[in-house]
Amino acid sequence: MRKCLRCQSDMIEGFDFKIEGASYGITLAENKKIFAKRLGKPKAAVCPNCGEISIYLENTKQIKKAL
Numbered sequence: 001m002r003k004c005l006r007c008q009s010d011m012i013e014g015f016d017f018k019i020e021g022a023s024y025g026i027t028l029a030e031n032k033k034i035f036a037k038r039l040g041k042p043k044a045a046v047c048p049n050c051g052e053i054s055i056y057l058e059n060t061k062q063i064k065k066a067l
């Protein structure tokens, strides 16, 4: 469970990013190469108390591999 960095409340996790007007999501990619290695789709957690949004990746193995 993620804690809000601002108010320490429990955050609600697992939200997807959507581009308004379309069903495309967004992807995070390692940007050093022409064909960027995709690190996965970022997810968002929202604090129900103060509205803080936290962006995170679920698959941390991919991040460690890219480093």
Ligand SMILES: [Zn+2]
Pocket (backbone or CB within 6 Å): 004, 005, 006, 007, 008, 009, 047, 048, 049, 050, 051, 052
């Ligand atoms: Zn908060």
